[in-house]
Amino acid sequence: xxxxxxxxxxxxxxxxxLAAMFCLGASALVAHHSFGAEYDEQKxxxxxxxxxxxxxxNPHSHFYMDVKDDKGNVANxxxxxxxxxxxxxxxxxxxVTMKIGDTxxxxxxxxxxGTNWAHxxxxxxxxxxxxxxxxxAGTGDxxxxxxxxxx
Amino acid sequence: MKLLLAAALAxxxxxxxxxxxxxxxxxxxxxxxxxxxxxxxxxxGSWDQANSGLGVGGTGRDPSAPPVPxxxxxxxxxxxxxxxxxxxxxxxxxxxxxxxxxxLCLPPGIPRLSITALFPxxxxxxxxxxxxxxxxxxxxRVVPFKAKHSEDLVPTxxxxxxxxxxxxxxxxxxxxxxxxxxxTGTGTFHSDQLHVVERYTRVDKDQIKYDVTMEDxxxxxxxxxxHTSFMLREGTRVxxxxxxxxxxxxxxxxxxxxxxxxxxxx
Numbered sequence: 001x002x003x004x005x006x007x008x009x010x011x012x013x014x015x016x017x018l019a020a021m022f023c024l025g026a027s028a029l030v031a032h033h034s035f036g037a038e039y040d041e042q043k044x045x046x047x048x049x050x051x052x053x054x055x056x057x058n059p060h061s062h063f064y065m066d067v068k069d070d071k072g073n074v075a076n077x078x079x080x081x082x083x084x085x086x087x088x089x090x091x092x093x094x095x096v097t098m099k100i101g102d103t104x105x106x107x108x109x110x111x112x113x114g115t116n117w118a119h120x121x122x123x124x125x126x127x128x129x130x131x132x133x134x135x136x137a138g139t140g141d142x143x144x145x146x147x148x149x150x151x
Numbered sequence: 152m153k154l155l156l157a158a159a160l161a162x163x164x165x166x167x168x169x170x171x172x173x174x175x176x177x178x179x180x181x182x183x184x185x186x187x188x189x190x191x192x193x194x195x196g197s198w199d200q201a202n203s204g205l206g207v208g209g210t211g212r213d214p215s216a217p218p219v220p221x222x223x224x225x226x227x228x229x230x231x232x233x234x235x236x237x238x239x240x241x242x243x244x245x246x247x248x249x250x251x252x253x254x255l256c257l258p259p260g261i262p263r264l265s266i267t268a269l270f271p272x273x274x275x276x277x278x279x280x281x282x283x284x285x286x287x288x289x290x291x292r293v294v295p296f297k298a299k300h301s302e303d304l305v306p307t308x309x310x311x312x313x314x315x316x317x318x319x320x321x322x323x324x325x326x327x328x329x330x331x332x333x334x335t336g337t338g339t340f341h342s343d344q345l346h347v348v349e350r351y352t353r354v355d356k357d358q359i360k361y362d363v364t365m366e367d368x369x370x371x372x373x374x375x376x377x378h379t380s381f382m383l384r385e386g387t388r389v390x391x392x393x394x395x396x397x398x399x400x401x402x403x404x405x406x407x408x409x410x411x412x413x414x415x416x417x
Contacts, residue, residue: 033251033254033400034247034248034249034251034254034400034404036247036248036414037246037247037248037249037403037404037407037414038400038403038404038407038414055397057396057397058393058394058395058396058397058398059256059392059394059396059397059398059400060397060399082269083392085270085286085390085391085392086269086270088390089198089199089202089387112407112412112413112414113406113407113410113412135269140248140251141248141337142243142244142247142248142336142337142338143336143337146240146241146244146337146338147229147230147232147240147244147335147336147337147338147339148229148232148237148240148241149229149237150241151234151237151238151241
């Protein structure tokens with residue numbers, strides 16, 4: 001649990017472990033892209049900024065956010081997350097939950113190429129609601145255990 | 152008189168406590184598998200209820216929800232790959248799955264689609280056939296009863312499926328896969344000799360026990376069986392998912408490789 005996700009350390013031994021045990025044989029597969037190739041789970045990031053653009057597209061959605069640093073310099077960040085069908089099922093409503101101009105806080109993990117690009121996990125939207133915009137770290141890259149014994 | 156009273160009491164109790172978890176059946180007495188399901192889980196309830204604490208396809212309304220362990224692999228025993236094939240599986244794993252066929256928006260095949268828990272699966276059962284509609288990649292299978300595999304099949308991503316009943320268990324036999332898919336998690340490739348047998352046993356209203364056996368003499372040393380469940384998700388609708396709309400992953404992987412960004416495992 002070095003992924004820095006907020007509030008998960010105490011619970012990982014509980015329901016998540018139980019869920020893993022229930023799925024003896026095959027744990028649930030999620031999304032298709034390789035998190036670990038594009039993003040670094042050792043680089044968690046939490047940023048607050050103003051939404052400039054939202055793309056509700058398959059296979060993944062994106063949003064863009066202007067982030068101001070201590071000196072007043074503004075950088076535009078890009079965040080990746082779930083496809084629209086999953087966002088709808090997770091409580092997001094297009095053009096309602098998050099709109100251009102809203103100030104939001106995002107927790108996620110930075111891209112490996114060091115640019116202003118990240119994988120988004122939890123978003124605190126303008127009214128204070130916390131929603132997941134993307135899956136946990138490790139999704140789609142094989143996780144911590146290969147299907148065969150390491151040789 | 153006592154018997155009558157007992158019968159009346161039993162009848163009353165039955166009316167008050169209808170057997171809500173009994174297996175729904177079709178007029179011909181077979182278990183009815185029609186419904187919208189979530190594979191790869193044993194949690195009961197609506198989509199929201201079953202996923203809110205896990206953060207995968209869930210409501211996302213619980214900020215302290217833990218992530219599902221994302222191993223995406225068999226977790227009780229290693230897959231029985233032949234040594235040369237196991238090496239190839241590990242190569243994919245060490246490259247963090249950038250060669251995943253689904254990153255090209257290709258159909259994931261079976262059983263991979265069955266256990267992709269992020270997206271629902273609709274099953275429609277008639278006396279003649281059972282139809283599987285997968286939201287992920289928007290692919291389908293029309294599986295006939297009382298049919299045999301054709302002699303002149305062309306290999307495909309989803310293979311050729313035929314079904315029969317073994318008592319109360321729906322058995323789906325699949326052959327004629329191409330060799331471009333993965334069986335489950337990262338790197339689990341197969342050959343065009345793959346033979347898959349799925350067994351769907353509805354144990355109550357909410358749950359189908361799902362047991363699937365993969366045989367592939369080209370790459371496996373023995374049949375590989377995994378066990379999980381499909382859980383009923385009433386109120387959930389299968390929707391459009393057009394993966395090719397804005398798929399940036401292949402280009403990104405190529406750029407990462409070109410730029411020499413280190414992402415592989417040692």
